[in-house]
Amino acid sequence: MNLLLLGVLLAVVAVGYQFGLRKSRHIAGQGNNSATLHSRPGYYGALVALWCGIPAILIFGIWNFVEPMLLRQMVFSQIPAEVLSHLDVSSKEVLLDRVQAIASGFGVTDQAQPYELSAAAHYASAMKIGDYAQFAVVVCIALAGLVFAHKKVQQKYRARNYVERFIRIALALCSGVAILTTIGIVMSMFSEALRFFHFVNPTQFFFGTQWDPGFTTSGTSDGSYGLLPLLWGTLLVSAIALLVAIPIGLFIAIYLAEYASPRLRAWAKPIIEILAGIPTIVYGVFALMVIGPFFKLIGEMVGIHINATSALTAGFVMGIMIIPFVSSLSDDIITQVPRALRDGSLGLGSTKSETIRQVILPAALPGIVGAFLLAASRAIGETMIVVLAAGNSPLLQINPLEAVSTVTVTIVNQLTGDTDFASPQALVAFALGLTLFVITLGLNIIALYIVRKYREQYE
Template sequence: MSSLTILAILFGAGTLAYFIGRRRSIQVCGGQQQNLHSRPSYHGFYLAILTALPAIILLVVWSVAERPVTRYAVMQELPASVVEGSDAQQSLTMSVVDTIAEGVPKLSAEEFEVLRKARLGFVTTSDARDILVRHSVILGSNPDPNVLGAAFKLAEARTTSRFMLPIACLAVAGLGFLWGYTRIRPGLRARNIVEHVMRSGLFLASTVAVLTTVGIVLSVLFETIHFFQFVSPFDFLFGTVWDPRFATVGQAEGQFGLLPLLWGTLFISAVALLVAVPVGLFAAIYMSEYAGSKVRAFAKPVLEILAGIPTIVYGFFALSVFGPLLRDLGFNIGLEISASSVLTAGVVMGVMIIPFVSSLSDDIMNAVPLSLREGSYGLGATQSETIKKVILPAALPGIVGAVLLAASRAIGETMIVVLAAGIAANLTLNPLEPVTTITVKIVSQLTGDLEFNSPQTLVAFALGLTLFVITLGLNVYALYIVRKYREQYE
């Protein structure tokens, strides 16, 4: 029985327990609900929680612990040369064991006996391999007897686990139901218990984002420190040449200068914001203050479609249409414009992030209290003066947030830059030349079957940490702006 099936059964049992608990609370008070400390619905939720929650926790813990526990048991069947070997050797052996274990339940009794004899050395392992191939278990060579023994152990452990898991979960659910059912009485503080459980659940949910952020930062930070053991931080942060030539493990051949990538990222993002912020803000002002209800109902969803177009489509459009168009236009006026350039990528990316500015700014301006508008009109201000002197200053914190979101989206974009700006790490002020960004180089450094034990791959984490610091700086600056103007207008 799969985990999803067990989870569905537990949810069904919890729903049934809710109605039973609700009915039981009414029975124990003789129909006089005013004698209950908590409403019948709280008693229903109380019994549902005792029925489903402990079993769901068991299901989650069991599912998480099953793989490491079975792996440990299987490792005991393997020879010492594998157990004490490298991580790559262990991973390869466990992959073979897992492949064979998946095919063991499909075997007939006769075929299983042949595999058992092959493990004991009574028949050749080629016979075992032929049997496994017939069941679509593809192996590169004849299986080792120790590997067969580990596969049997793994298949047995999985079968036992899948048999015992639903029994254990249903037993816990049944015990929780019986214990909760017998405790339902008029004086039971079911509401307090249910609200405490809900507060705990909300607290747990609120910590997920924090713990995820901390985990990401720590993992990137540790790998970055590992990278700086090969390359000097000064050479990385202030180097002007990016040429990470791949070399043997542990050697830092090449140059890992960050400045060309950082400049390309900021240059393209600045061009994108120069396109998106004015257009998006003017569109938001029109839709919020000037457009009629029918025009706004049509224009806003159409504008938001731009955010739903895949970035690869924008990149292909920039590569095949907009880039050549700029190149031909520059040729006609005597300018040499590369089809892949900062201008091409920045303009197309700016079009993509227009909805981030326009939609959020429109919502913020609509949230400005009507009393501010009426007070401005009452003092004799025109509509344009009201927008400039009242609405925009009052909505400025939200507009700054919208621009920050658009900037973060531009900084993290990859596909448009790859197709429209190229992969050349150039340090140039000319927007008509190709450059590249940090995200593009992160992808290129991690492309292929690589191990994270050389500076050529570990540099991706240093680049990722750089992006994190840039985004954090944008947030801190935006918070400063928001607080400054919020104090002015409150």
């Protein structure tokens, strides 16, 4: 019923747009002389469409929000009081699910009680009446909006002002969604992290050098929760990845932007960007099955012990994965450098390589720093590659040829399996996530400072 209602509502909105458009053109005259109107005919059509759609959509959303609560109360009103008095919150939810299953016709596995059948019958009847009532109310409101807005279409009516005001509000709301989502994520992690710090001292967490949380069902904080081994493993793997991705990606961008022919650039750039579309689990399997054994074989040939699963293996493959982030963004930034800077440098006698090093790269530095930041954030937050290729060894060691563990891998480990989500063994995942957020925020602040500094110099 909801899909049918939305389809009818879209049809009414389309009709309203046409009505507003036709009436405004009729007012303008046979020659569609919109100069006699305050706004273009399209604005009047959009105004009528908005009056058809926005109030009806609001009522539709409020109805769907309120109706389940009313139906829930109606179901419980049909259940005998002596039955409800013996049910806790979870048992009431199970009962509600059983009634809904019976009302939908799917039924339940065991024998339904008479009061469940009675409640299901009332539920089905109320649902049917509610669907028809919702359909009638929403369509009537849409038609009323059409009639109201159609009467508003006059020669001096400021339709453009109202439509553009609505567009500004819609854009502001879209921006607010992203901001509120970020705030919601941070607050949820922060609240759960505070619960974790009731079990574990923050000093022990942030400065501890041993990670051994253990798994208990008693809700105690038995074990060690030192962050430093995980943080070091994350930074070590990310540093190796950036050492691989930044030089290669930047050199690819310089070549494609300054040296490659248009024909070579046309097919080379899309092929490089395909690397960004490969699922990370594929990179993880590739690292585990190919790169890790290859590095181990190379180490045996030169007399160096290299673990097949190590920071080097994970970082190298991760670097390959983030090459497109560096190369594609840097290439776009380099090509946006004004041609006048190139011509001026070459006209003064500089070679092409000197022009790139002393003119183009400094001018494009803010955008290139942004590309490096995106690559760093991608490396820090990567999970699947390090799960398969890093070795999951939470030890504080500087040797990149040995196995390590990262913050993201530990979050996965702590939240999977048979875990009590009120225990410190699970709550630590939120503290780790909040730590990653703070690290990423710090990178953003540093990059913003660099971008502003050099933008002032070269703009």
